[in-house]
Amino acid sequence: MSATASAKEQFDRQAAHYNGQWASWTDETLQRMIVLADPQPTWRVLDVATGTGFTALGFAPRVAHVTGADLSPGMLAQATKRAEEQGIANIDWVETPAESLPFMDGAFDLVTVRIAPHHFSDVGTFLSETRRVLKSEGVFMLGDTTVPDDDPVAADWQNAVERERDPSHVANLSPETWRVLSERAGFTVTDLEGLSGAIRIALTPWLETAGATGERAERVRSLFAQAPKSARHHFEIATDAEGETHFSWQRVVLRAVVR
Numbered sequence: 001m002s003a004t005a006s007a008k009e010q011f012d013r014q015a016a017h018y019n020g021q022w023a024s025w026t027d028e029t030l031q032r033m034i035v036l037a038d039p040q041p042t043w044r045v046l047d048v049a050t051g052t053g054f055t056a057l058g059f060a061p062r063v064a065h066v067t068g069a070d071l072s073p074g075m076l077a078q079a080t081k082r083a084e085e086q087g088i089a090n091i092d093w094v095e096t097p098a099e100s101l102p103f104m105d106g107a108f109d110l111v112t113v114r115i116a117p118h119h120f121s122d123v124g125t126f127l128s129e130t131r132r133v134l135k136s137e138g139v140f141m142l143g144d145t146t147v148p149d150d151d152p153v154a155a156d157w158q159n160a161v162e163r164e165r166d167p168s169h170v171a172n173l174s175p176e177t178w179r180v181l182s183e184r185a186g187f188t189v190t191d192l193e194g195l196s197g198a199i200r201i202a203l204t205p206w207l208e209t210a211g212a213t214g215e216r217a218e219r220v221r222s223l224f225a226q227a228p229k230s231a232r233h234h235f236e237i238a239t240d241a242e243g244e245t246h247f248s249w250q251r252v253v254l255r256a257v258v259r
């Protein structure tokens with residue numbers, strides 16, 4: 001199965017599990033993206049891989065219009081419901097892969113993507129599509145889970161864990177890799193930040209969000225139990241008194257402008 005088909009199947013199945021817990025893990029990234037993007041009331045925004053719409057709905061009250069795009073109709077159905085519940089009307093939803101965006105050249109002032117590119121089969125094509133649909137002064141705002149630049153052992157362990165937990169995971173990229181790929185696609189990177197430490201994730205709900213149960217969950221637990229020292233250090237892995245394992249969620253936030 002291709003990475004795109006795998007992501008569609010995974011997220012159609014898991015759409016109902018994107019809930020309050022997801023908001024608590026991801027809100028810090030969204031708030032930082034909003035500050036750095038500095039959205040303007042006249043802007044038209046595209047949120048790629050919008051999922052259940054947290055990022056699109058976060059930007060909508062600050063801009064003229066948001067389009068939320070995702071390849072999973074199940075996730076878009078949840079997003080539609082949440083927009084209605086919140087009374088947000090300056091938004092529409094489009095079913096599409098990130099690697100082939102059905103929009104005119106220069107259609108948007110801002111393209112956002114949050115906690116999703118690690119599922120994309122072809123990040124280079126996603127970035128060149130993003131560059132194409134942005135205006136000449138356009139802004140690209142990314143937030144995603146990440147791995148260290150200078151520690152391949154911890155990075156490989158983390159991506160192996162993620163793939164075991166969620167077969168639609170392709171790769172968490174390091175901050176410097178994002179800089180290089182963005183510049184190669186025609187952007188100038190203005191901000192590149194790491195967010196770490198503040199968001200502690202417990203293994204059990206993290207497995208549940210991805211639908212990892214039975215042997216898959218056990219394999220993830222055993223990868224945590226055998227984590228190399230550098231991964232234990234970098235992801236601040238610890239076990240509490242009840243035996244639950246926790247780790248720090250490492251994220252990268254990047255702002256880039258069209259060159």
Ligand SMILES: C[S@@+](CC[C@H](N)C(=O)[O-])C[C@H]1O[C@@H](n2cnc3c(N)ncnc32)[C@H](O)[C@@H]1O
Pocket residue numbers: 004007008011026048049050051052053054055069070071072075096097098099113114115116119120121
């Ligand atoms: C973890 S959710 C993140 C959702 C959202 N961006 C947020 O901030 O809450 C990842 C989303 O990426 C979508 N996705 C994965 N691969 C994709 C692709 N190649 N093109 C478009 N959407 C994709 C999935 O369907 C899912 O809705």
